[in-house]
Amino acid sequence: MSDSRSEQTLPMNGVRSERVELSVDGDDVGVRYLAGGDGPPLVFCHGIGLDAASVSWRHALPSLADDYAVYAPDLPGHGESDKPRRTYTTDYYVDVLRAFLSELGVEGAGLVGTSMGGAVTLGHVLDGGDPARLVLVDSYGLGADAHWRGAMSAALRVPFADDLMLGTMGTRAAVRTHLSGLVDGTPADDLVADVAETVSSSTMRTLRSWQRHEFRPDGLRTNFLGRLGEVDVPTTLLHGRADPLFPVSWSERARERLPDSELEVVENCGHWLPRERSDAVERALR
Numbered sequence: 001m002s003d004s005r006s007e008q009t010l011p012m013n014g015v016r017s018e019r020v021e022l023s024v025d026g027d028d029v030g031v032r033y034l035a036g037g038d039g040p041p042l043v044f045c046h047g048i049g050l051d052a053a054s055v056s057w058r059h060a061l062p063s064l065a066d067d068y069a070v071y072a073p074d075l076p077g078h079g080e081s082d083k084p085r086r087t088y089t090t091d092y093y094v095d096v097l098r099a100f101l102s103e104l105g106v107e108g109a110g111l112v113g114t115s116m117g118g119a120v121t122l123g124h125v126l127d128g129g130d131p132a133r134l135v136l137v138d139s140y141g142l143g144a145d146a147h148w149r150g151a152m153s154a155a156l157r158v159p160f161a162d163d164l165m166l167g168t169m170g171t172r173a174a175v176r177t178h179l180s181g182l183v184d185g186t187p188a189d190d191l192v193a194d195v196a197e198t199v200s201s202s203t204m205r206t207l208r209s210w211q212r213h214e215f216r217p218d219g220l221r222t223n224f225l226g227r228l229g230e231v232d233v234p235t236t237l238l239h240g241r242a243d244p245l246f247p248v249s250w251s252e253r254a255r256e257r258l259p260d261s262e263l264e265v266v267e268n269c270g271h272w273l274p275r276e277r278s279d280a281v282e283r284a285l286r
Contacts, residue, residue, distance in 0.1 A: 037065030077206030
């Protein structure tokens with residue numbers, strides 16, 4: 001496949017912006033990614049909706065680029081990547097990751113995923129991927145249900161709910177309020193600014209599409225708990241003690257089932273560990 005990449009300057013030392021065209025599920029999609037450094041390759045996957053490569057990995061990428069070749073794509077529907085109108089699913093993003101690794105020639109890279117990105121990297125491993133190491137940060141895909149799923153599943157089926165949701169994310173004050181339900185304590189100003197600059201009506205449609213597919217009336221669609229014994233990759237689990245979305249018990253249980261794994265529970269930290277405590281992610285990788 002031809003490589004149509006563009007480059008721009010970013011305020012992240014040693015990290016550049018590039019672009020690649022991928023063929024996924026028979027369709028072409030343009031993917032922007034951040035890259036930098038030289039050394040063993042590490043690929044980072046962000047979460048769904050309010051996230052992008054430059055949000056979750058803003059601090060980790062320039063720091064780790066001193067010792068690694070780092071890559072972080074904006075998954076389709078997010079950031080500066082294409083945002084096709086389609087049904088977004090975890091399986092689709094697993095296919096995107098596979099195509100991205102193949103196109104860049106880094107299939108054996110270490111994989112780091114946060115939230116939904118954790119489920120994407122884990123799904124890639126269970127689908128035959130063979131990374132050097134796997135790091136799951138506050139990962140989705142490690143439980144069958146969550147306390148908020150029932151209410152969310154019902155809300156997703158309310159007429160005009162999308163319009164209401166899109167309308168409530170139009171200001172930094174609204175973003176700050178939303179982030180207050182994800183982090184431990186008051187959201188940092190720089191995180192609020194990064195999310196406000198990244199979120200758009202298109203990314204919110206992506207979020208809603210994925211949620212409708214994942215949040216079923218009887219539980220969460222993606223649950224790899226029963227397959228963790230198949231993972232033969234060294235795995236590090238990181239989890240914020242105060243994560244309000246996915247309880248720390250998810251990672252504790254996964255630690256017991258993964259054949260070669262370790263777990264670090266980070267105190268005074270909510271769901272956005274790469275931004276609340278980027279030092280913990282960097283320490284685990286180094």
